[in-house]
Amino acid sequence: MLQTEYLVDSLAAVSIDAPSADYVDLQKIILAREVETAIFQHPPSSIAFPPVKVGTNAKLVFAIGIKEVAWPQLKSPVRFIVSIESDGRRRVAFRATLNPRKLESDRAWVRHKLDLSKFAGQSIKLVFTTKVGWRRSTEYAWAGWANPRIIHKVAVVSKPRRHDRQPHIFLLTADALPARYLGCYGHPEIQTPGLDQLAAEGVLFEQAWSQSCMTLGSYVSILTGLHSHEHGVSREWQAFPVAKTNLATALKQRGYHTTFAVSSRELSGRENYLDRIFDEVLRTLSNPMQDGAVTNRQFIRRFEQRPDRPCFSWIHYFDVHPPSMPPAPFASMYYAGDPTESRNEYLPSEIGRIRSVESALVVRAVLPLLESGQAVAEVIDILEDTVAVLKDRSDFKPDLAEHVLNLGARAMRGESRDQFGEWLRHQTKVMRDGRVPNELLQWIKEIIKLLERTEQDITSWLNGVVDFRYPLAVYGGTVTYLDSQIAAFVSHLKDQDLYDQSLIIFTAPHGEILESPRLPYQHFLLAPDTLHVPLIMKLPAHHDVKPGVRINGVIDLIDLFPTIMDIQRLPHSFKLSGVSRWNQINQGEDILPRESFATGPHHVSHSVCRPPYLLVDKQPAIHLETFHAVVSGANEVLYDTSSGEVYSDDLPGVVEKLRKSLDEWRKRTGITAP
Known part of the structure; x- marks a missing residue:
């Protein structure tokens, strides 16, 4: 063999x-x-x-x-x-x-x-x-x-097949994947045969909506069944609220062995306490992101040594997250020609706006406001959290803090860590009071320049490219490559005779905005492409659910926790915001019309979705300028997901009902400014 x-x-x-x-x-x-x-x-x-x-x-x-x-x-x-x-x-x-x-x-x-x-x-x-x-x-x-x-x-060594009829659960997630980029959700070009087959053998939800456009915040919502204002996580670098009831702990208490296989240092390298709720965390070997093939092999080797009891396994994939590139032949699957040739030129200025350091992306986008002396809420949060790290008051590092520490004296004005931390604390306090000090502005510009080399390393495949269609096509290649890894994983389950008995769920914590006149390639904005995500479930065979069902109507990702418990017939009485959708799945019925609410980064904005409309609005109690308003183009924006229209002024009459719903939700939940 x-x-x-x-x-x-x-x-x-x-x-x-x-x-x-x-x-x-x-x-x-x-x-x-x-x-x-x-x-x-x-x-x-x-x-x-x-x-x-x-x-x-x-x-x-x-x-x-x-x-x-x-x-x-x-x-x-x-x-x-x-x-x-x-x-x-x-x-x-x-x-x-x-x-x-x-x-x-x-x-x-x-x-x-x-x-x-x-x-x-x-x-x-x-x-x-x-x-x-x-x-x-x-x-x-x-x-x-x-x-x-x-x-x-090597010689074929026959191993006795393990007799396993345990009701395993596999949660497969892919960062930065909008629903509309999958073939089974109607994309006309991108091929996803593995996920298409999983949907054909299971249940596909047409309107699955995330409760956050932030990675960790959304994953916390999935695992706790709670909104962001309830669990408190609104930034990528915060910790999992271990005191909250969560899916991993609930399953562990009911006899499940729990494993989390990670594909990014963002989730496995930071002090986020996920290791406190899972029995095992298989940390990423790679920095900053790991190929799904490596994650699959790492998980399968460990799963072969699983205990003789039900297992809940979360396998996290990062292959799609921009600005990544898939291996051959996937990288060139949807693009023919040379993207550096002038005859292929298309929106070349957009290429230079594709960034990889997330904090720098946010700060760069609002730099004109800072230059005009206007303080920006999200930048203040990033700087205050960076100060906390520099002053040894926090282990939860925003990526800006990580890069400042890695760059050393060059990023700290030649000062010691403590001296620079004190200087940055004072400068940030002045900004919190409403003024942008010139010294701080100059430092921000210098740190952005220093980080350009880090970004160039990650985006070197864009050197000389003048055709913006090329990175869009490469993104399509990453989706098909991810699909091949999902298919390989499912194939392994079938080979091991584990497929029929298992519950398999595929989803994404958030999507990605690839094309935008204000800022492409980012997910820090509440919008259809960041909140409308894929959700596919393959049910255990003992449930007599018709395969290939497509369920319409809004399902929130916070609904997954109670739904999984009901599918597995595990009694529960948790106080969650999520609602079980097992009845609709079991009957193959659409979910009745309802609204979905989401919270933006730093609790600066909120949204309400009632398909086909999504209304996004800045938190009224925040009086500073925001990244949300700069990149959205207004404090309040209405999206029509059926037509693709975006309204930031002269909003159509439908907005009144959505405004009322959002206001009532804010009052009902007691949301206030951070």
Whole structure:
């Protein structure tokens, strides 16, 4: 049997010899528009992998490269060395040197195959080394090994199939995915055969709406069945409210083993307390995002060792989240031609507005307001939370705080952490009082400039691109790639005879605004594309529910908690805002007309949806300028999801009923300004 051993999967078990822990990491690295899951290895360093028993006809397949953003700055050529330890001896099996600053042929992934057939039947240890010449500078020597793997033939070992009839639950989520980008939701071009099949064998909800456009806030709502103002999470860097009743804990109390498999450092690297509600958290190996294929393999290996009881498993995918790029052939699936050619030019100015550092994206968007001396609510929150981190008053880091700490003195005006924290505290207090100090404004501009190199590393695949249709097409490729990972996961369940008995739910915490005249490629705004998300359920076979049913009418993501409990026939009496939709699912009936409410970042805005209309309004008690108003174009905006029309003035008469509903909801829930 032909088998592939992915070395990246064992990265947590390697031995590393390097001056610092950050010399080695797992990352998605893009060179010349080719993306690979790669082991980043800054020289001088060595990585010794755990032993592998080699089969027949074995080959080590890999590629080597230098990060594109480092090419102009590279000080020294980088040497790549593969050594093999066997029978107590270490032999060098491969050497190569790259210098993309001078050699055009080195400005791409350079692919290699290493014959390991002579080691058949032996246990070997691979050692990867990167170095530069004697006394040469290692500055910008940002080297990577692309998806190293051993492909070999191994003897088929028959394992007794595990007899498992437990009622497992699999929650599959994909960040930044609007419903309308899936084939089963009507997209005319993007292919999603895996999810289409899951919908054909299950139930699809036409009008599933999220209660937040923020990642963590929405996930907290899914798990607690509560709105943002009830659970308190409105920022990406806050902690899960462990004191609240939640799905993971409720299932654990009823005998379930709970696991969370993560695909982003945003969710697994921050101190967010999710490890306090799940029995196991399989943290991402990659930084800042992990390929869904790696997450699948990581979860499946662990699931094979599951205890003999029901399991609730949340598998989190990040492949779609912009500005990411899928591997070949998905990257070019929906685009033909060269996006850098002038004859293909289309909205080229939009390319430069695609950003990757979220706090910088927000601040950059409102910079004209700050320059005119107007304080902005969301910026104040970001700065105050950054101060709390710098002053050691909080472990919950906004990405701005993380980048400031990583950049060190360059980002802290040459001052110590404590001195700079005190300076930023005073400057932010002045802004909270309604004035933007010039010193603070200058620092904000400087930090945005410093972060451009970080952004260039992530968005290098857009270098030279003049056709805005290209990143839109690449996004479509990420959706189809995600679909392939979902299909692979479902196929594994079927192979293991676990599919029929399991409840499988696929959804997204929020969508993404890809095209916007004010700010494309972001999800920090309450809008149809950020709130209308896919929701597909494959029911356990013992429920006699007709497959392929499409249920209309609004279902909130906060409805999932009680609905899951009812599907699994688990008694409950929780006080939740979410409502079980099991009766409609069981009968195959539409949900009666109702409204859905959502809360924007920092509790600055709220929305009410009654399809086809979505009304978004700034929190009345906030008197500062807001990112919401800048990017929406007004404090109050009405969306008609059927026609695509957006109204920010001369709103049609339907708005009055929606205003009344939103006002009543605010009064009923006691929402006030933060």
